[in-house]
Amino acid sequence: MLVGGEMSYASTDQMVGNISHTVPGACGTTHSISRLGIPSTVMADGPAGVRISPFREDDDATYYCTAFPIGTALASTWNTEIVRNVGKAMGVEAREYGLDIILAPALNIQRDPLCGRNFEYYSEDPLLSGKMAAAMVQGIQSQGVGTALKHFAVNNQETKRVANQANLTRRALYEIYLKGFEIAVKEAGPWAVMTSYNYVNGVYASESYDLLETVLRQRWGFDGMVMTDWFGGDDPVRQMIAGNDLLMPGRQIQYDRILQAVMAGELGMEVIDRNVRRILSFVFKTNSFNDYAHSDSPDLSYSADVALEAAKESVILLKNDGLALPLSDGGKRVALFGNTSYDYISGGTGSGDVNEAYTVSLYDGLKNRKFRVFRRLASSYRKYIRTEAAKIVPDYEKNPLYDFLCHPRINEYEVNSRLLKRSARVNDAALVTIGRNSGEHADRVVNEDFNLKDCELKLIRDVCSVFHKAGKPVIVILNVGGVVEMSSWKDMPDAILLAWHGGQEAGDAVAAVLTGETNPSGHLPVTVPASYFQCPTADNFPYDHGADVQEILHNVLDVRGKSNELRNVDFTDYEEDIYVGYRYYDTFDVTPAYPFGHGLSYTDFRYRDLLIERSEDHFVISLYVENIGDVTGKDVVQLYLSRPVADRPEKELIGFKKTPELLPGEATHIAFRIPYEMLAFFDEKSNGMLISPDSHTFHIGKSSADIELSATVEPVICMELLKYPDILSPEKNIHILKP
């Protein structure tokens, strides 16, 4: 009973009892015990939408699900209401297709730009991650479908993911890598948590009593079910004792080992009873147990509307020189460059993928909004894409994991100079889309992935040169699952939109922003580094030891002056400690391409009348946000804290608010309630949370680098805060970064 039935992995020793016939393409089940009236329950991925097979044998019906914007795009809205609505729509689809739990949200910290699954995750910041995850959980569970927070914890790379030794300080663990999970558990009560594959300071996450019982349950009050990732961990007896209740997908060998340990008195029945009780409490909540008559026909048009609204709010306007955007009504003749404009990417690959019915490309979206897309150019692109793509598919079709892998993207079509000049002559603007994809099972690389390919740089350079000569603007659109290098080219185009993977409706969303129908209000949930080797993790993120190695050696030496030892991919030392993302760039005075929290609008906002009030246990920090431009728009107000403590980040996000739409001239009052304990930080020496007795400073910003208002407050009365048991310490001494 402690091991689930499995669907999607071919394994000779899998447990009997799976019910793949119920919902084909779902990824797992728990087992039924009919004599006790316990049904199987059915699980499906994932963070950007429900992943099941769209077709079934001997069945003419289709079972498509909606591809919503990826996690990073949802976080870019900084709007928990939008994310909750996406969760609700996903929950309806899961319920109506007969599923009991969605294995989402995924909220691992985006520690390094090369992590292949960053697209599934929200942010480099734990507060933003946690709030987004909580909203997603609330949305999905409001529809009677469970969620599983994943991957708990410290799963920040795909390289050697099932056995990577993540070594980090307890300060980094509690303040950065667990904090998002803590917020989501306490604010939203997920039905389940999925443990990660990796070790955390020497112990498999799925075998760590300290992580699962002491922290997750005793400290945070989690009362749901803990499950493994698929085939995660090693010793089922240790997993049982640690409180990893359910082993997915479930193997006979695990069942036999547990039975043998109980018979041998190695594993007490009280442990089994405890874990079974948790699994049953999960089962009793499910639609399968409560005989919900699912329709198999959720309202996908409603979901599409929700996906479109979320995609619109996720688009980030990074740059808009000379107000190149929005394209005026007259400027509807556009030349559309870049393969990805036509072959648009809705989401990432692997378990975070979705089998959606369609993807609205940027070309489609522009046509839907009556843009006159230069036909000569479009037909050349579409012919080229068809021809080149056909050369790739066969290699991949042989691979049994074909649908699961990230397929290489063809090189950019070489637009000849005649067509280029003609495009500039007869069109009002040029749009250039750059596409990137990534997914489960592989991390990204620096060359021609994080860095643009030569053919892409050439395309941007040539289009800018010819269109600027003709006095026409150039807009670059990034249809990517993770950040890319921008410093070498961002000064060339007039405007840049970071559209991420916006789901199946993405093309309409980007077109709406281009026309000004939608005023962009997305803000960066991650920093865009000026180069990969500027990242605080560049020294110790496991690289693809292929083409990159010389560049890495050269850059690592140049930039860091450290030994050119390349880290072993079997372990990852989190040497940057708590200095992740903006916490590093701001504190070490390193200028990125674009800072965390950055995002422009077609209007402008002014912050005024900052007021800080205090009571016996919290602050209320309030201000007015005024739209001082001439179009309606939404803003993201960010609240940062500077603690007067050595070896602390310069500032840390402790609150954010997405304003409602503000009309030109309209102002709204924003208030943050900050309990004193939010000033606390983890102190390794005292083994607990401390609040400095000195003055603290609050900052109101439009990004981590653009602070508009600040105010310093007198010390708060020091309060005795929670001590931590002396657990989860790193097994080895980690050489950590210090300011």
Ligand code: GLC
């Ligand atoms: C995977 C993923 C996990 C997913 C599970 C089921 O290996 O790591 O995120 O939910 O399998 O597909």
